Amino acid sequence: MKYFGSTWMSSYQRRFSIGFAMAFVLGMAAIQAAAxxxxxxxxxFSDDHSYQTIGAYDGPLASLDPSPNIDRLARxxxxxxxxxxxxxxCAPSRATLLTGKHSHRNGKYGNQGSFDHDQQQFxxxxxxxxxQTAMVGKIHLSGKMQGFDYWEVLPGQGKYYxxxxxxENGKTTYPGRYVTDVITERTLNWLENEREKDKPFMLMVxxxxxHRNWHPADRHMDLYEDIxxxxxxxxxxxxxxxxxxxxxxxxxxxxxxxMKGDLKIGNKTPRYKKRNDWFAENKPxxxxxxxxxxxxxxxxYLRCTxxxxxxxxxxxxxxxxxxxxxxxxxxxxxxxxxxxxxHGWFDKRFMYEESFRTxxxxxxxxxxxxxxxNTDLVQNIDFxxxxxxxxxxxxxxxxxxxxLVPLLKGETPNDWRDSLYYHYYEYPATHSVRRHEGVFDKRxxxxxxxxxxxxxxxxxxxxxxxxxxSEMNNVYGNPEYSATVEKLKNELSQLRQLYDVEDGxx
Ligand code: SGN
Ligand code: CA
Numbered sequence: 275m276k277y278f279g280s281t282w283m284s285s286y287q288r289r290f291s292i293g294f295a296m297a298f299v300l301g302m303a304a305i306q307a308a309a310x311x312x313x314x315x316x317x318x319f320s321d322d323h324s325y326q327t328i329g330a331y332d333g334p335l336a337s338l339d340p341s342p343n344i345d346r347l348a349r350x351x352x353x354x355x356x357x358x359x360x361x362x363x364c365a366p367s368r369a370t371l372l373t374g375k376h377s378h379r380n381g382k383y384g385n386q387g388s389f390d391h392d393q394q395q396f397x398x399x400x401x402x403x404x405x406q407t408a409m410v411g412k413i414h415l416s417g418k419m420q421g422f423d424y425w426e427v428l429p430g431q432g433k434y435y436x437x438x439x440x441x442e443n444g445k446t447t448y449p450g451r452y453v454t455d456v457i458t459e460r461t462l463n464w465l466e467n468e469r470e471k472d473k474p475f476m477l478m479v480x481x482x483x484x485h486r487n488w489h490p491a492d493r494h495m496d497l498y499e500d501i502x503x504x505x506x507x508x509x510x511x512x513x514x515x516x517x518x519x520x521x522x523x524x525x526x527x528x529x530x531x532x533m534k535g536d537l538k539i540g541n542k543t544p545r546y547k548k549r550n551d552w553f554a555e556n557k558p559x560x561x562x563x564x565x566x567x568x569x570x571x572x573x574x575y576l577r578c579t580x581x582x583x584x585x586x587x588x589x590x591x592x593x594x595x596x597x598x599x600x601x602x603x604x605x606x607x608x609x610x611x612x613x614x615x616x617h618g619w620f621d622k623r624f625m626y627e628e629s630f631r632t633x634x635x636x637x638x639x640x641x642x643x644x645x646x647x648n649t650d651l652v653q654n655i656d657f658x659x660x661x662x663x664x665x666x667x668x669x670x671x672x673x674x675x676x677x678l679v680p681l682l683k684g685e686t687p688n689d690w691r692d693s694l695y696y697h698y699y700e701y702p703a704t705h706s707v708r709r710h711e712g713v714f715d716k717r718x719x720x721x722x723x724x725x726x727x728x729x730x731x732x733x734x735x736x737x738x739x740x741x742x743x744s745e746m747n748n749v750y751g752n753p754e755y756s757a758t759v760e761k762l763k764n765e766l767s768q769l770r771q772l773y774d775v776e777d778g779x780x
Contacts, residue, residue: 312405312474312665313638314602316589317657319371320481320582321364321412322622323608325633327579331355334504335614340576343587344635347606351637352646352682356716358694359610359654362622362629365389365414366699367609367654372396372415374658374673376773377697382415384700389415394670396658397421397476403667406473408464411457411480418442424468426460428453432482434489452491453482454581461585462592476661479589483578484612486620487536490577495545497580503572505565508744511617515748517733519708519723525613525621527571528564530705537570568615575614603638603664603682607657616744623707625696625721626737626745630714642682650686651694651716652678674773692716695769701726711775713766719745720762736762 325331329341330348359367361377369375369382372395377383381390397407398421408424412432419425426441437453439446439460448456461479469475490497509527513520524530533539538546539553549570558566586606593599611629613619622629634652636642655675662669663677680687697711708728712721717740723733736750736759749755769775 311601312403314474314598315476315661315664316479316593316602316604317477317661318479318481318586318589318604318606319411320483320579320606320608321485322610322612323481323484323579323582323633324612324614324628325631326611326614326616326628327576328633328635330635331633334506338498338501338503338576340579341583343583343590344606346590347586347604347635347637348645350639350644351604351635351642352648354634354636354648354650354652354681356649357607357632357634357652357654358630358696358714359632360694360696361698362610362624362696363698363700364609368414370654371609371657374655374675376655376674376695376775377699378775379672379674379773384703385414386700386703388417391415391417391420394672395421396661396673399662399667399670400476400665403662403665404473405665406470406475407478408468408475409478409480410460410464411478412482412485413480424464427480428482431485434482437482452581454578454585455491457481458585458588461589465589465592465596465598474665476665479585481582481585483582484575488571488574488578490574491581492545494577494580497577498573503569503576505568506614506616508617508746509564509568509615510561511746513617515746517723517735517748518728519624519710519733520617522706522708522727523619523624524704524706525623526618527567527615527620528618531567531571531620537567538574564618571620572614600639603636603641605637606633606635607654608632621705623698623700623705625698625710625712625714625719627719627739627743630696636678636682638682643684646684648681648686650681650690651692651714652681653694693765693769695766695773695775696721697775711766713762713769715762715765718758718762720750720759720766722766734759 326333327335327340328344329336329339330345330353360370363385365385366377366382369380369389373380373393374396400407401421407422409419409422410426412428426439429438429440432453434453436447436449436451437456539550593602610622611631612622613628616628656678659669659673659675660678663679693713693715695713699709701707701709708723709725710721710723712719719737719739721735724731734750735748736755737745738749
């Protein structure tokens, strides 16, 4: 039987059939084109958001249900359980995000000092590959951004209330507004009004929250009010087995966290009245005061992350409303982890797990299996290459990471890395964390503290995370681990070669 042009068809039937066939062919072509169109990338990045306070990570705080929208990314996408940074501090982490290089290769070692914007950055390459690029929020790299068609960023750390934003054309202030809300609003405005609808895009949404000193939006002040947040078992760590760095840091809840700036005692705004009244009446002391500080810190922090979570929900909703949810990969991460009272601390910087590790979640319909969990060692040097790979752009040889795209598709290469390099430089500086570098292979972590204010210029620590996941027991010097120490020292020197770490630099 002939289908087209046969004598038995009426001309109407013929036209209908041809029309149907054409529609079918065009429809298929549209589906194929959609499949081939490089995905949009929405990168949501917060400041100091710990994996411990993301419900999807299922830690001791998950029962508080602190992040329902962020959790959706894990439920419908992939959760990375071994995502780490190379230098656990803000500006260097962001420099690594943009360059795909460790600090010693992109020149940004600490928060102080300038960032060379003229250097290669992934977003410049994305632009050359037909992407529209946008960045809204905190970047913490002074000077004009390059490679973004649109950028609107906080100067320096930015402010929680009445924030200023800097653009190519100068400064705008948002009086009376809450920073997380403004970042969300500007993001949605870009999606709706500034986006070139015929181009794939890279949209970076960078929150200031939950950075110190944890100022929530007024509407969230009563959240968690009547709840007791579970304490970490090592809130009263005495650092018994550790070296100088852990003993001499300045980041404890007990001594460093300030009553006024951090805990808002004496703050006269109505927002903190209930807290101040309670404190004046009860005056906790000693161990009870530390516990009160912990509770208060955690509640303010979680109130800040709640607004970030709301923002993630709004961005997902806007993508859906604009028909973009299918061909967009949405990723969520933070510039590093953060101590939620573990070891008695807040802040970051150390290579111990809570600050070395960072959350990483990704939702990419049709490509990532919903609810999947990846346990490979990944690091923030990988992000730039991942973005380029997603866009189908070629990856420059001097970037130091690996694309995560195969991992997202559940196809980890057999030769995927089995150890990570870490190096923290910012000393002397606030919180007094000595310089250190180290290697981690998923089970063991070897750390070398060195330089100024480290006795004899060098101190080593070793942790066996299989038996000591909270890193309470430094086993460096224990003869049972001497072969491990030797192996890891060798691994460390190989990583130094691989990443071209210059001796004596900085
Ligand atoms: C400020 C904070 C520190 C924090 C650094 C770096 N003090 O100095 O606690 O470690 O920023 O943070 S504050 O009282 O001014 O908040 S980072 O995220 O930018 O690296
Ligand atoms: Ca930070």
